Amino acid sequence: MQSSTVVPTTYSRTNPFQAKVLKNVNLNGAGSNKETRHLELSLKGSDLSYVPGDCLGIIPENDPELVASLLEEMKWDAELSVSVNKQGDTLPLKEALARHFEITLLTKKIIQQAAELSENEELQKLVSDENLNQLKEYIDGRDLLDLLRDFGPWKASAQEIVSLLRKMPPRLYSIASSITANPEEVHLTIGAVRYTAHGRKRKGVCSVLCAERLQEGDTLPVFIQQNKHFNLPESPDKDIIMVGPGTGIAPFRSFIQERAVNAASGRSWLFFGDQHSASDFLYQNELEKYQKDGVLTRLEVAFSRDSAEKVYVQHKMLENSKELFEWLNNGAYxxxxxxxxxxxxxxxxxxxNVIEKEGSMTREAAEAYLNDMQEQGRYQRDVY
Structure with missing residues (x-):
């Protein structure tokens, strides 16, 4: 008899792992203008692993209220079966709009194709070659609901409209934990995106899903995305300088946790900033404990709204330019x-500026110094 071998499942972007939510808390205190969620997810049973600097991909769902508004606007039947890809796979319309398609962003292509489904003169004018700038302006901050409201009546079926849409892209977030320190877990730091544009309140698809609709015990489809250009130095005795205001703190929480577990001998210096110290000092207790324990050598903070003059992380760098340059000259990352x-x-x-001033160099020489650092992998950026 042949023994049947079980092939382990590999979780990926096309086959995400359903990670259970262990914790979902708001890091901001009372009176803050922001809402930053700290999310802890279980990777138990997934075999997924990551290193500090990697990202977690989340495949989100659209806001049910927005989906309901679309169905209502177009008088569509929520249960109508629509094809969602070239292979002809079908889903009920409501589910397709919620889970499969991107409905919060417009593109030039979508609007040009939509123009063929409407006799609206304004829309025809908008997509004509000479109005490219107006088209770009229209796209900015608007979504599918705006388009359908602004240029009806539509002589199109639900299928024709959804065929214009792009597949929901995953959202990538810097991982805020070390797997060595938190086995079988992954943590994230996500700022909820909310704003008003063109007379309507807008919400970030994934960030507001996490802020408003994701409960402990729920699951989230995730995958690991490697980030080969943002990693700790191979040698733990190298010094590191980290600048991460706001949610930019995320990967540095993972760096610090990793170095704490491995008892790295290199020094570490964190620059953190946000609006108010009282309500926006993310991970304050943890960071201060790391500093007390000597894992974090230095911690510089800049809270822009706590003083008459706005102070940001770059101001703190300039204030500490002498030490900063000494660290860099000593091989710090x-x-x-x-x-x-x-x-x-x-x-x-x-x-x-720091290199120019403290190294007594010309501007060109300081730029060359920084380029050298970049080539050696000692100047790394994870910006979005």
Whole structure:
């Protein structure tokens, strides 16, 4: 008799693991303008593993209220069966809109194809070649519901409309834990995205799912995404400098946990910032304990709304420029995580200023110094 071998399941982007929610808490205190969720998920039975710096992919579901508004706007039958891919797989319309399609973002292509399903003159004008800038402007901050409301009546079936849509893309988050310190678990730090645009309240698909609808005991479809360009130094005796304001703290929590477990001899220096110290100092107790225990050598914080002058992490870098340059010259690794649009640029410029000033170099020489660091893998960024 042949023995049947059980092939282990490999969980991936196309076959995510259903991770059970162990903990879901708001890290911000009373009076904060923000809501940052700390999420702990179980990886038990998944065989999934990760290293500090990696990301967790989540395949989210759309807001049921938004789905209901779409069905109502178009007078669609929620149970109508629609095809969701080229293979002809079908789902009830309500489920397809909730789980399969991206309905909160528009693209040029979607609007151009939608124009063929409507006789609305304004829409025809919007997609004409000479109005490319107006089209870009329209897309910004609007979603499928806006499009359907703004340019009806539609002579299209539900199937024709959903065929325009893109598949729901996974959302990637920097992992905020070390698997060595938390076996079979993965932690995340997620800032809930909420804003008003074009007269409607908008919500981040995945962040608000985590903030409003995800309870302990629920499951979330996840996979591990490696991040080969954002890792701890191979040698634990190297010094590390970490700049992670707001949710940018996430991967550094994993770095610090990992180095605590491995009793790394290298020094570590964290720059953290947010709005108010009283309500927005994420992981304050943990970080202060790490500092007390000597795992975290230095902790610099910048709370922008606690003083008349706004103070950010880059200001704290400049204040400590002498020590910062000594660490860099001594071979320290420098990491930045968080907002790409402003913070990462400001930190990059502050870093060049520090090198220029403390190294008594020209601007060009300071930039070359930083480029060398980058080539050696000593200047790493995880920005979004």
């Amino acid at each position: 420098f990491y930045v995580c968080g907002d790409k649009q402003y913070m990462a640029k400001d930190v990059h410029n502050a870093l060049i």
